[in-house]
Each structure stands twice: as structure tokens, then as C-alpha cells.
Amino acid sequence: MESTIRVEKRQDLKPKPDQSKLGFGKHFTDHMFLMDYTEGKGWHDPRIVPYGPLSLEPSSMVFHYGQAVFEGLKAYKTKDKKVLLFRPNKNMERLNISNERLSIPAIDEAFMVEAIKRLVSIDREWIPEAEGTSLYIRPFIFATEPFLGVHASHHYIFCIILSPVGAYYAEGIKPVRINVESKYVRAVRGGMGFAKTAGNYAASLKAQAEAEESGYSQVLWLDGVEKKNIEEVGSMNVFFKVNGEVLTPALNGSILDGVTRNSIIHLLKSWNVPVVERTVSIEELYEASLNGTLEEAFGTGTAAVISPVGELNWDDKKIVINNGEIGELSQKLYDTITGIQSGNLEDKFGWTVEVEK
Numbered sequence: 235m236e237s238t239i240r241v242e243k244r245q246d247l248k249p250k251p252d253q254s255k256l257g258f259g260k261h262f263t264d265h266m267f268l269m270d271y272t273e274g275k276g277w278h279d280p281r282i283v284p285y286g287p288l289s290l291e292p293s294s295m296v297f298h299y300g301q302a303v304f305e306g307l308k309a310y311k312t313k314d315k316k317v318l319l320f321r322p323n324k325n326m327e328r329l330n331i332s333n334e335r336l337s338i339p340a341i342d343e344a345f346m347v348e349a350i351k352r353l354v355s356i357d358r359e360w361i362p363e364a365e366g367t368s369l370y371i372r373p374f375i376f377a378t379e380p381f382l383g384v385h386a387s388h389h390y391i392f393c394i395i396l397s398p399v400g401a402y403y404a405e406g407i408k409p410v411r412i413n414v415e416s417k418y419v420r421a422v423r424g425g426m427g428f429a430k431t432a433g434n435y436a437a438s439l440k441a442q443a444e445a446e447e448s449g450y451s452q453v454l455w456l457d458g459v460e461k462k463n464i465e466e467v468g469s470m471n472v473f474f475k476v477n478g479e480v481l482t483p484a485l486n487g488s489i490l491d492g493v494t495r496n497s498i499i500h501l502l503k504s505w506n507v508p509v510v511e512r513t514v515s516i517e518e519l520y521e522a523s524l525n526g527t528l529e530e531a532f533g534t535g536t537a538a539v540i541s542p543v544g545e546l547n548w549d550d551k552k553i554v555i556n557n558g559e560i561g562e563l564s565q566k567l568y569d570t571i572t573g574i575q576s577g578n579l580e581d582k583f584g585w586t587v588e589v590e591k
């Protein structure tokens with residue numbers, strides 16, 4: 235693949251948003267990355283251009299058959315103004331896993347990490363510095379061939395956009411209330427649950443809206459066949475501390491292999507906290523809450539970081555966790571992971587990658 239990134243900078247830089255009111259995913263920086271794929275030619279014309287609308291044919295296959303994959307990672311500005319990415323290679327590795335499932339051509343992972351660094355470096359002034367803020371990086375690929383027959387597209391666009399963000403949930407690090415979904419399912423084994431593809435999120439929206447109507451922030455998905463075992467939360471993987479042991483659903487083909495999930499497992503092991511990846515049933519958690527051994531619950535994700543869970547609602551059975559307060563372990567994990575990401579704590583694992591000027 236030709237690897238020189240063409241850069242066209244914009245002259246009229248946009249005003250930056252107030253760092254105390256960022257929210258999540260509402261503001262976009264001055265530039266974006268684009269690259270095209272054409273069958274026979276491969277990925278080509280990598281370029282950084284002013285952020286702005288794309289022009290697509292209405293017949294572009296993504297609008298009809300949903301070939302679209304994406305990633306989410308973040309850049310952080312340290313106290314001494316360095317810029318750090320957190321495990322970007324893991325995201326590009328996972329993007330290729332999603333690509334493979336959706337019959338989208340593979341990308342060159344190392345080149346894409348370089349492209350992310352270049353884009354972030356150009357828009358580095360947009361990286362917020364206030365506590366709990368970062369620059370969210372959204373790489374995504376979608377099918378652009380103008381054709382209505384059902385097959386894999388022969389043309390794609392790879393785009394990366396950047397968004398300065400604060401907390402994903404309005405609650406911030408305060409525990410969220412979650413509805414355990416008993417009617418709809420998100421994914422089944424053999425489907426696309428492990429891929430980060432737009433359709434998985436589309437499938438979640440109705441349950442999410444119903445949960446919100448009843449006062450819950452998110453949905454906890456159960457397995458798609460028996461609706462017995464825990465899978466993941468809308469935008470996070472999920473962990474439970476039961477009787478001193480941390481449990482998380484094993485990667486079984488219908489769960490996303492989260493980068494934060496993987497980092498949390500490493501951290502817990504390094505602290506000698508027992509952590510087990512296995513099938514976890516909702517019934518078992520309910521029993522644990524009744525006998526007082528369900529000590530903590532938290533979700534993990536790039537956007538949400540660590541989000542403590544204060545309550546689960548399972549068919550009107552309320553499972554209140556740690557009196558609705560953040561648990562000690564959840565707090566320690568939050569402090570450690572955000573400390574490493576923002577350069578305030580030593581990175582013993584070699585997870586952070588510096589973006590040069």
C-alpha cells in the first residue's frame with residue numbers, strides 16, 4: 235500500500251468548546267483522516283483533510299446492507315503536555331477482526347496507528363486537559379460501492395474523526411442503574427456479537443430506549459438463546475466481585491473483546507486479586523445479592539472507562555449493589571487506569587504510546 239499521508243490543513247480553525255461542558259461525542263476537531271479501497275487496487279490515497287461532510291451515492295451499499303465497522307480509543311494530554319494513546323495497536327487488531335467478520339478488506343494495523351498519531355498530532359490543540367476529559371478517536375470503515383445486489387462491497391472508505399469528550403454517562407463515576415433485558419437479545423454465537431459493527435448497536439436501541447423510559451441508564455444483555463447468562467452492557471463489558479473473587483463473562487463469540495476489559499484483567503492479576511472469566515448467570519448474581527456476597531459490579535469500556543453499577547433490575551427483582559455506592563476495588567481500578575492513561579502513574583505494562591509533535 236502506498237503509505238505517504240497527504241495533508242491538507244484548513245485555514246479557518248474552528249472555536250474549541252468549553253472543557254467543562256464537553257459531554258460525549260458532540261464536538262469534532264478541525265481535521266479528519268480518509269482513505270479509499272477499490273478492489274484490485276487495495277487501500278489507497280490516505281489523506282488528512284478538513285473535517286466536513288462526505289458526498290456519497292444513495293446507492294452506497296452501507297445504507298442498504300450495513301457493512302460498517304468502527305473502533306473507539308482515546309488520546310490524553312499529560313501534565314507536561316505530552317500526548318499519549320492507550321494501546322492503539324489493540325484497537326487496530328480488533329478492527330481487523332471486525333473486518334474479517336463483515337467481509338471488509340483488512341487494513342495495515344501498524345500504518346493505521348501511524349495515521350492516528352499523525353491526525354492527533356495535527357489536532358493536538360483540541361485535546362482537553364481538565365480532569366476526566368480526553369480526545370476520543372473514532373476510526374470507522376463503511377461500504378461505498380453503488381450497487382443493490384447483496385454481496386460484499388468492492389469499495390470502502392476508512393475515516394477517522396476526533397472528538398474532545400468528558401464523561402460518557404451523565405452520572406460520571408457515580409454508580410449507574412441498569413435494566414437486565416429479558417425480552418430482546420443483542421447477539422447470538424455465530425452472529426456478529428464479537429465484532430464492533432454498527433448493526434449490533436442498532437439492535438440495542440429499542441431496549442435502551444425502554445430502559446431509559448423506566449429510569450435506567452443502560453441495558454445488561456443476557457445470552458441470546460436461554461436468556462440466562464450475562465453477556466455485556468450496552469457500551470461496556472461487565473465485571474462482578476462476588477465473595478472476594480472478580481467474575482466476568484468469558485469471551486464466547488457473542489461478546490466484545492474490550493481493550494479496557496483486557497487491561498482490567500491484567501491489573502487485577504498483577505494485584506493478585508482472583509479474576510475468573512467464565513459463564514456467569516443472572517440467577518447466580520441474584521442469589522449472591524440475597525446472601526450478601528455480591529460486593530461490587532462495574533462496567534468497562536473506552537468511552538465509559540470504569541462505570542460502577544449501583545443497581546440491576548431483573549424482571550422487577552431489584553439487585554442493589556454496595557448500597558448503590560462505588561466500591562473500593564472499582565475506585566482503585568478507575569484511579570489506576572485513568573492514572574496510567576493520563577501519564578500520572580507509572581505505566582508498568584507499556585500500554586501508552588506517545589504521539590510526537
Ligand code: COI
Nearest residue numbers: 306307469535536537538
Ligand atoms: C467505546 O467504548 O469506545 C465504544 O465504542 C462505546 C460506544 C459505542 C460509545
